[in-house]
Amino acid sequence: MTSIDGGCLCGCVNYSSHMAPLTTAVCHCTDCQKQSGSAFSINLLLPAEGFVVAGETLASYEKPGGSGHPVRRFFCNACGSALYSEIAAMPGVLAIKAGTLSDAAQVQPGMHLWCASALPWVTPDRDLPCFEQSPTA
Ligand SMILES: [Zn+2]
Ligand SMILES: [Zn+2]
Structure with missing residues (x-):
């Protein structure tokens, strides 16, 4: 890609x-569960440089993430789609919600x-790195 x-x-x-993109991280944190309304979010980790976003309905919400550092989550306030996040613990990198890609089928989880906090019925692929928290925590 x-x-x-x-x-x-x-x-x-x-x-x-x-x-x-640098890699794709499947995130099982409780904030991603809340925001996505699902078991986890699929985040494409992308250099912030060169990222272009447009749309008058773009809104954001910030709260500390599990690591204690602020996470600003961007979404569309017309339809509610979660689009991407700025994570203070990872400066210069954005976390793009992979389900919003034009071609999400290209994405392969990397970690x-x-x-x-993974839901009990979710079994992460143990062939991939699985962090109990975040590697940046
Ligand atoms: Zn998360
Ligand atoms: Zn929308």
Whole structure:
């Protein structure tokens, strides 16, 4: 994958980047469970440099993540799609919600984070690195 693009459910917010993602982290933290309404979020870790986002309905919400550092989560306030996050513990890197990519089928998980709070029926792929918390915590 050498470039990415995607957007929200209603199409009001779109993003793109010509930078290649660093890896993909499946996050089982309770904040990602809340925000996604699902068991985990799939985060493409992408250099912030070159990331372009547009749409008047782009909104954000910030609270400390599990590591204690602020996490600002960006979403569309028209349709509610979670789009990406800025994580203070990882300056210069954005976490793009992989389900919002135009072609999410290209994404292969590279690691699992916050496995300590994975739902009981979720079995992370043990062939991948599985961190009980975050490697940056
Ligand atoms: Zn939307
Ligand atoms: Zn998370």
